[in-house]
Amino acid sequence: MLEGAAALKWGVERRLEFIEFRLFWEGGVNRSDIIEMFDVSVPQASKDLTLYQERAPHNAIYDKSAKRYVASAQFSPIFLKPDPDGYLSRLRSLAEGLTEPSESWIAHPPETDIALTPRRAVDSGVLQAILSAVREHRSIDVHYQSMSGKRADPMWRRMTPHAFGYDGLRWHARAYCHIDSKFKDFLLPRILGVRDMDRPGPGGDQDTLWQETFDIEIGPHPRLTPSQRAVVAKDYGMTKERAVLTVRYAMLFYVLKRLGLLSDASQQDPRTQHIVALNAAETARALKRAEFELDEAEQAPKVRGRA
Template sequence: MTKKPEKRKAKSGKELRWGVERRMEFIEFRLFWEGKINRRDLIEKFGVSTPQASADLGKYQEAAPENIHYDIRAKCYYPDKGFKPKFLDPDSDRYLANLLSLSSGIMTEEESWLYSVPSYGVLPQPHRGIDPGRLRRVVGAIREKLAVQIRYQSMNAPEPEWRWITPHALAFDGYRWHVRAWCHRGEAFKDFVLARIVSIRLTKGHDLDPTEDVEWQEFIDVRIGPHPKLTDTQRTAIELDYGMEDGELVIPVRRGFLFYFLKRMGLDIDPNVRQPKHQQIVLLNQEEVEKAYSLSEEGHS
């Protein structure tokens, strides 16, 4: 028996099929970020017919008459002054993520919802090659709850070595992907850099309870604030930059991620080593963080 298309309730209170709702979101995305939309946009993006594109724009106009008006000369729809999204929550992160995806080649301009892509630049990062076949086997081991024998190049050994691990999660530190796993040799939970897995040989059953990985399960609230030696206006700028409230921002971090988090944020060194304008932020609960960090130092391979 064929399953009927799933229906979702839009903000307008009406139920729409997922495909239609998606196009309503696209209409609002273009109206909000590009300032206009026409039938051709819907046709090219979703492959719908001209009548369907017209119907979608008519449906949107019916749902939000105060949001949109049609310019006969330009043959385009434009947002009204009182435009308030009904199907989409405008999100700066989503817009900028489109630019990042374009820059990395993950997404093409045809796949992106952006139309007029602004000039932009992204700091290049070295490509860290992860073999898709080995990644598939690691993901499969996580899904099937298996131990896997990997040939791994650790920085603690001169040559790659075979070892058994039982993976239970993937982790990204901002630069590299890791697999979080029980190390049979070290009898401890550790992070293994996926790109350093040279080859995979065998798998076997292994009972593992991921909740026993305390460093993965436990979170610590890292409290950061502007460097105290900044001027008042500089401190205000940093508070706005990080979205701080009352001079601080609380960031929950997995205890096993503290090593990567502190390093990436430049919080792994004495804040007095660099000038305040370069350091900019400091730990407000340094003693608590250092205590948690000292318990997690051995979890990297």
């Protein structure tokens, strides 16, 4: 929270942040907005608005015709750090139906659509059990359906989970596999059942690929025009056409796949592949170092090597 809110109780601070959110992102706020969002009394909502004006006297002007406070030309937030990613995340959650409108703080969302992907069903009991195993540092039996082609039917496997990963489409548990004696990724939708927590195997502190990181250096595609390179640099937050992404080795394949950098991006069409790895040779070596034991052979080649 920004300076100016430290001396306030959490509930009051939250409501003042909401006032500022509405002023900044939607241009205005009124008393009924606070009442509906936080289920407070009329006097409390009025008190909140008065307090906000005391703390930020130049931020809001009362518009008599609209009967609400609107952002002034001198508006400068003190309770909210305006974050485009935060706002767009709320908008995305609304569009995907993951958040109720009353919970998003957005009163008048613009018409929005999302390039949806099918949701991968995760059993709540499975997730609860794996969370318990992580929290209590114990191993657990999972009834797992592999898609690698080695095993046609699901089988029980004992694992000691220590973390979770998300590749942009699916969640997996990062765990020590007691059968293969190595750390692997277990896709949550592929876990059909759980049973019997017991003594743990090696923990996350021994998962070298999870603990160690690699820096991917990215830049605009060299065959883009200067103006195109400039906008790509802006888009990715680059400085002097360079940005560094620090990635766990255990997540490296997923990140490179999403960025289109699994192969030599400089040989791809710059109209569709806008960035390249500036340290391509080092990145290729890092990928070879990492062991990826995904079960979907068509999605992740098994790259073997010492950790």
